[in-house]
Amino acid sequence: MLNIDLNGKTAVITGSTAGIGLAIAKSLAQAGANVVVNGRTQAAVDKAVAAVQAHAPSVEVQGVVADLATAEGCQQLAVQAPHCDVLINNLGIYGTVPFFDISDDEWQRYWDVNLMSGVRMSRAYMPQMLERNWGRVVFIASESAYNIPADMVHYGMSKTAMLGLARGLAKMAAGTGVTVNSVLPGPTLSEGAAQMLMANAPADQTLEEAGIAFVQQHRPSSIIGRAAQLDEVANMVTYVASPLSSATTGAALRVEGGIVDSI
Incomplete structure (x- = not known):
């Protein structure tokens, strides 16, 4: 019988005041992890902290207000939540925009939010994981990384880059107890x-x-x-974040209902 036990571990979930991020925070807390939730406003963070705490009353839940689209915001999160065993790089934005209407500034915004937040938080937390010889880094990508949407080219590109980043970080952690994977939801x-x-x-x-x-x-x-339901995505992430997934690293794990037509 599978028993996912994250007692004694601390999980940091970026962009976790709603949606998939909040569902992951609740699921990891239910598995026993102490949880750090993150968002851009105090009201949203307070609401998320209360929701996670109600879901798993026995764990510690911390909220950090920080805009991870900036280097300063990432530094703020790393300072306020200095310990991390499980990093879930969930923060992301999306929106349908015709390619010819996407400005340089918008390209840069997608790059900063969807990719650089994960670069910076991995750079902040992975060294301590490697030192302890245990850790989990999970990037929440998308089936759009493979299936680039014609009306969201900038979004799809950022998610494809994320898969490359995760694969490279997994290789960097070769031979250790630290794994790095991507999880690809669909709608x-x-x-x-x-x-x-x-x-x-x-x-x-x-x-x-x-x-x-x-x-x-x-x-x-x-x-x-x-x-998919939120819990269906969170269940996959919780497994990948657990000690049970120790032989899974450098992988792009799809929880998109079979949209990507590939074996």
Whole structure:
């Protein structure tokens, strides 16, 4: 029987006040990890801390307000939460924009938020993991890393770069107890996705039905034929973050329902 036990470990989850990040924080806390949640506003961070604490009353939950799109924000998080056994590089932005309308500034913003936040936090926390000879670094990428969306080229590119970063860091940690992996969700029923789906849905349609309609129209290669639930993504991440995944590193693990048409 699998028993995921993260008691005594501290997990830092970037961009974790909502959506997949918050679901991961709750799941890791339920497995016994002390958790550090992060967001850009005090109100959002306080709300997330309360939600995680209610989900797992026995663990310590810390909130850090910091904008990880900047080097200063990443430094702030590393100073306020100096110990990390499990780093989940979850922070990310997305949005549909025609390629010819994406400005240089917007390209740079996606690079800073989606990639450089992970570069900086890995640089901050991996040395102590290597010194202890145990650690987990997980990048939350996307099936869009393989399946570059024509209306989100900048987003897809940033996620492809993330896979390269994670693979390189895994090789850097070769022969140690530190693993580095990517997890690739597909369409997932997060708050942001729900807002987008329901804005265009018929009045009598449920969120799950709207997710099915979206997947059928925009991701027809999906094998499960629906959007994933938050917990389904968080479950994969929790396994990868645990001692049980010790032989899995340098991997791009898909939890996208089979959208990527590859064996």
